[in-house]
Amino acid sequence: MFHRLIILLFFSSFLILPAFADAPRNEELNHYLSELGAKAKKEDPSFKGFDPSRGKEVYFKEHLHSQENEKRSCVTCHTKDPSLPSKHASTGKRIKPLSPIVNRERFTDSKKIEKWFKRNCHWTHERPCTTLEKGDFIEYIFSL
Amino acid sequence: MRKFILIALVSVFFASTSLLADSDDSKPGKKKVAIKPVTDKIYLEECGSCHFAYHAELMPESSWKALIEGLKTHFGEDASMEPAPLKQVTEYLLSNAADYSQNSKARAMFKSAKGQVFARISEVPFFLKEHHEIGPDVIARPKIKTWANCEACHPTAANGVYGERYIVIPK
Numbered sequence: 001m002f003h004r005l006i007i008l009l010f011f012s013s014f015l016i017l018p019a020f021a022d023a024p025r026n027e028e029l030n031h032y033l034s035e036l037g038a039k040a041k042k043e044d045p046s047f048k049g050f051d052p053s054r055g056k057e058v059y060f061k062e063h064l065h066s067q068e069n070e071k072r073s074c075v076t077c078h079t080k081d082p083s084l085p086s087k088h089a090s091t092g093k094r095i096k097p098l099s100p101i102v103n104r105e106r107f108t109d110s111k112k113i114e115k116w117f118k119r120n121c122h123w124t125h126e127r128p129c130t131t132l133e134k135g136d137f138i139e140y141i142f143s144l
Numbered sequence: 145m146r147k148f149i150l151i152a153l154v155s156v157f158f159a160s161t162s163l164l165a166d167s168d169d170s171k172p173g174k175k176k177v178a179i180k181p182v183t184d185k186i187y188l189e190e191c192g193s194c195h196f197a198y199h200a201e202l203m204p205e206s207s208w209k210a211l212i213e214g215l216k217t218h219f220g221e222d223a224s225m226e227p228a229p230l231k232q233v234t235e236y237l238l239s240n241a242a243d244y245s246q247n248s249k250a251r252a253m254f255k256s257a258k259g260q261v262f263a264r265i266s267e268v269p270f271f272l273k274e275h276h277e278i279g280p281d282v283i284a285r286p287k288i289k290t291w292a293n294c295e296a297c298h299p300t301a302a303n304g305v306y307g308e309r310y311i312v313i314p315k
Contacts, residue, residue, distance in 0.1 A: 093194060
């Protein structure tokens with residue numbers, strides 16, 4: 001009896017685990033990512049797909065700002081752990097976690113994603129983020 | 145002489161009641177107009193994600209106009225937006241500016257600006273007067289950081305409530 005219970009639990013965990021491991025991606029995000037992928041392939045024919053470990057580097061990469069003389073990265077406003085709430089570096093305003101596992105509103109609206117990539121890459125790195133950086137970044141956030 | 149004292153007393157009485165009424169918006173009797181909480185979803189989203197969504201009532205129309213024109217270089221940020229939300233945000237700010245408010249603090253903000261254009265609410269003379277007791281050392285506290293962080297000290301600000309008794313200054 002006890003064994004059967006263990007076996008049952010063992011198999012049922014397969015049903016539950018995937019639900020925890022992966023945040024859902026809506027159709028809009030899938031469409032946005034496939035467009036990014038097509039663009040990345042065009043820019044570099046050897047492109048094989050977006051990579052969460054490169055995305056992690058995007059998240060932590062520091063840039064010394066030319067005018068403010070301070071080191072900036074995505075961490076400056078989103079903290080080291082994207083599943084935690086954070087504070088805007090210059091205004092102190094609370095920012096909800098970036099991770100879609102804890103914040104289901106994240107990465108559901110491609111216009112919003114583009115708007116913030118434009119602003120935040122400029123603020124952090126003084127340049128737009130590349131297609132590859134955007135896709136990798138999203139894969140990193142979804143891998144957490 | 146008696147008459148003079150009487151007039152003085154009466155005027156002191158009236159001056160003090162109006163002062164009291166001013167510092168306590170919930171006092172019954174005299175009609176008080178509160179600062180309207182922001183309900184415009186587009187404004188809350190577009191102008192409330194980097195900082196508190198400021199009440200249009202707290203700055204004159206001419207200052208909001210200048211701010212909107214400069215959104216591309218907004219305090220070191222690119223706050224520019226798509227034409228549709230921009231139109232909505234502009235409409236909210238201009239039609240609810242201090243110029244048209246009946247709230248006493250908003251009126252005072254408007255009057256003190258004397259037609260001058262300001263980049264910040266926190267630079268308008270009446271704002272400076274209301275906050276003159278707070279020094280830069282207080283603003284520099286990690287939980288405050290900047291005057292722009294109204295909600296740090298006015299936790300009820302989103303409801304348009306800035307009154308003294310609701311203020312908590314973080315340590």
